[in-house]
Amino acid sequence: MPAFQTSPGMRDILPADSARWRRLNGVFAEVVEAAGYGQIITPLLEDIGVFTRIGDATDVVTKEMYAFEDLGGRQVALRPEMTAAVCRSFAQHRPTVPWKVWYTGSNFRYEKPQRGRFRQFDQVGVEVLGVDDANLDVEVIALASEFFQRLGLRRVKLIVNSLGEPEDRARYVEALAEHFEQCDLSEQSRATLTKNPLRVLDSKREQDAGAIATAPKISEFYSAEAAEHFATVCAGLDRLAIDFEVEPTLVRGLDYYRRTIFEFQGATLDSAQNALGGGGRYDGLVEALGGPATPGIGFALGVDRTLLACEDEGVFASDDRRLDAFVVDVVGGGAAVEVTAELRAAGLAGDRGYDNRSMKAQMKLANRSGAAFALIVGEDEDANNTVVVKPMARDAGEQQTIPRTDLISHLQHELRNLR
RNA sequence: GUGGUCAUAGCUCAACAGGUAGAGCACCAGGUUGUGAUCCUGGCGGUUGGGGGUUCAAGUCCCCUUGGCCACCCCA
Missing domain, CATH: 3.40.50.800 (Anticodon-binding domain)
Known part of the structure; x- marks a missing residue:
């Protein structure tokens, strides 16, 4: 019964575990540095507008932010994710493109903790700004894939999808809303429907399974450009012999995604939180933060969950410290x-x-x-x-x-x- | 935020239907007056998460509270 202990959802990483932590970061740095990415280190604290101005309606920015007023009267927040911060940095410094950066660090979300989910959690990831090429999408996905391979993970499943161009996405959302209106959805999904019809596709409740199965498919709404972009991505992954599945119901969490999105799932994780990481294109995000119109793509991988997967696959056989x-x-x-x-x-x-x-x-x-x-x-x-x-x-x-x-x-x- | 479940030594766990808390591991010391890993002996260690109530008596029953875990939700 110590007088003080870690706040809920936060924990100490003790030496036995920090060695694995360091190893993971080391492998990641090796993989991405070798692909021309440079590390970016941004503040833990940002103007709250960096996260709210993008108009995201997700819980992440509407309900779960550690937001407060600093002593100078500024409204600030502990970052809940890295992508918006990197885009803010891009808009602030205007580096020449393509701008390829990687990062590792903590994010904060005020959620109820459970297995694989913490209020302070670490991610490693990359972002590339200023490139529209679908072959970059392939490269970015391949990097994450290579990272898992290099770590020793074998049972990671990659799923990809495309949300189409913003207009495609808008028309799809409309059609989807219309469809779900007529279905007998669960109460929670009904609530989700009013906020973001896309996310109803994410429901795991049995009651919603039928409605989801009969829902219109995003692929029916692709413009010619979106269809071609996605086809190029899939062809590129095939060419690199990267296993993946097209998952039409994959929508990802944050609302700013456009076109290519993807997610990595730990096949061995016996847990509700089995997404090891994910990402996608977010063309338009830099502009929303006051920068020039700039295409962007990236991913973030959860360090804790990846480590859980490593545990399950027995990746770290011998990691005891040895002195001379x-x-x-x-x-x-x-x-x-x-x-x-x-x-x-x-x-x-x-x-x-x-x-x-x-x-x-x-x-x-x-x-x-x-x-x-x-x-x-x-x-x-x-x-x-x-x-x-x-x-x-x-x-x-x-x-x-x-x-x-x-x-x-x-x-x-x-x-x-x-x- | 909602629901379920749990909380006893540093760790993992015991304690019949309420009778006043115990083991293994770990740690420390000794057996071995300069030698670890094995073995033997001993020792340290707990206001049973916190607060209140019922009772002659509460780790055990009731209420509140805090925290962990699991799920929903959300997402990494």
Whole structure:
């Protein structure tokens, strides 16, 4: 019963998990940097208008924002997503296009937490501004796909769809509303219908299944350009041998999407929150934020959910931390301080015991640390300028007494033999 | 926001129909006066999430509250 604990939906990522966290970020950075993307770091806090001005009617911006007035009287919000912030940045700095950026960081949404859903959650993602080419859509989807592959995930399902041009989408929404009006929808879907008919397609309730199955299809409303754009995307994915399914009911959450949209689902995730990530085109978003008319596309992947999927697929088999050496300081003198510093200066990973604890206690620490060698500094060693080097592995041979001057080169030699 | 469910030691969990809280793991120490991982012995550790009520007596029953989990919703 601690006096304080993390606020609901927020948590500490402790060392055991943060290593995986770092690995995921590392893999992502490798994949996207190799494709010409540069990292962008934007503030956690933005003018609230960055998120509201785009006219999004979703819960994300209407009900779930951490919004408040700062001490200067500005209306601000913790970012609930990254895309709008990146577009704001584009409109502010007007970089030359194509502008290809990637990011990693936290977002905030005031939702009720459950498995795979937190109030502070991390995403990695990319955004590209200023390119209309459908082949870019292919590239962006391929990058996410490559990232999952590189992580070691095998059972990630890709679904894609196109919402058509804005006019196509508008006509479709109208037709959809008309259709659903005549159906016996669930109460919740009826409420959704008045806000955004598209999202009724997302309903998982059985009562709505029939109405959704008989609903008009977006593909019937595509203009020639939209149809061609989408066909190019599908052909490109085929060409790269990326498995995907066209899912006509995929609409994605945020309202600003146009044309290509896609989502990655964890096939193994036994959870309601199985969307690992998704994205799409949002031509028009930059303009809505006061910039020039600029096409855009991107995706965001949930770090927590991707890590859950990794867990389920057993991707991280062995990730225990390993030290090269652990210094056991029996005399509590300066020798151990020097030895530890020399280790680290030589680029070896080393820790040590403190508080003059018994040799036995410190050996236990050495064992627990996973160090390859224990370096014992006792009375004799301190007096003779030597260190006992003891291999910790079960069958790694006898310990040796080594002169301090030879310690580092001896260790480096021994470590090489271990690998 | 709605619904369900749960809350006991640092962790995982016990405690018959209300009788005054226990185990494993972890941690610490000793067995081994300079040596871990095994083994043995011992130790530390809890106002049973918080508050109120019923009762001679509440971890156990009732109410409120806080938090976790799961689902709806929403979405990553």
